[in-house]
Amino acid sequence: MAKSSKSVVIFSDIHVGSKVAVCSDSPEIxxxxxxxxxxxxxxxxxxxxxxxxxxxxxxxxxxxxGEPIDGAxxxxxxxxxxxxxxxxxxxxxxxxxxxxxxxxxxxxxxxxGYHVNVGGATNLEEIVAEEMKADRxxxxxxxxxxxxxxxxxxxxxxxxxxxxxGFAQWEAYRTTALxxxxxxxxxxxxxxxxxxxxxxxxxVHYYVEVRFKNTLGFTSPAWKFPDxxxxxxxxxxxxxxxxxxxxxxxxxxxxxxxxIIEVEFKPKVMHV
Numbered sequence: 001m002a003k004s005s006k007s008v009v010i011f012s013d014i015h016v017g018s019k020v021a022v023c024s025d026s027p028e029i030x031x032x033x034x035x036x037x038x039x040x041x042x043x044x045x046x047x048x049x050x051x052x053x054x055x056x057x058x059x060x061x062x063x064x065x066g067e068p069i070d071g072a073x074x075x076x077x078x079x080x081x082x083x084x085x086x087x088x089x090x091x092x093x094x095x096x097x098x099x100x101x102x103x104x105x106x107x108x109x110x111x112x113g114y115h116v117n118v119g120g121a122t123n124l125e126e127i128v129a130e131e132m133k134a135d136r137x138x139x140x141x142x143x144x145x146x147x148x149x150x151x152x153x154x155x156x157x158x159x160x161x162x163x164x165x166g167f168a169q170w171e172a173y174r175t176t177a178l179x180x181x182x183x184x185x186x187x188x189x190x191x192x193x194x195x196x197x198x199x200x201x202x203x204v205h206y207y208v209e210v211r212f213k214n215t216l217g218f219t220s221p222a223w224k225f226p227d228x229x230x231x232x233x234x235x236x237x238x239x240x241x242x243x244x245x246x247x248x249x250x251x252x253x254x255x256x257x258x259x260i261i262e263v264e265f266k267p268k269v270m271h272v
Contacts, residue, residue, distance in 0.1 A: 004250035006154045007057055011243045012065035012202035013222035017081045017089035021224035022048050027092040035082045040225050047261035051242045052099050054259045062103040065202045066111025066163030068093045080227050090128055106134040108146045111163045155248040157197040165201035169237055174208040178217050205239035207258050220244045
């Protein structure tokens, strides 16, 4: 890779606070003793360390593409989280991100309100972004550190980030929503005033990539195993775990590097 290449690293759906999501080795709880990670969390932490070790160069930009924390889980009365104190969750998220190679710029994109909004008005991603001195960004103007959409130019290539995209449980249909998104962006080039080269989506907890002649897109992996909610529609699909790295060479060549970590997560079998 040329020295003039630039890169972006994308983490999303980290869900710190969930009992089935990644956490640091010893999360601190304000109103109690330190939390002891369970077997699944320890496996995810090893995957976190490995994914970060695979990042090939110090990124010019780090994007948190939604849902750094799991939130208080009000619908389950907090049963799925190791602390309903969101300060604990935020603090542990910041501990984890300190491991990621320092980037010149940091951007947060907003995720699902259920995880990151308090009372429907206070957005925790906005608070975390300000605390971590992220770059201010609002897609259509205004003051703030976060938005639901973000557009970034790097070595002549334009990224379009947003968190949500349609979900497909069956692998054969996972490209459909992403391909539809790329086509929509293509037909809105004139109205948007620019051509999107790389569309980045998250939320679905799996990695899939679609490429056309002049554009590509992918969904980013996650850091949370299925919780009780995910079982509400039957046996859930296990997530892809990891992060994404995209390198843009000085000549405009795009190199997409999925850092997907295989994590052993098998259900226990009772022998009778």
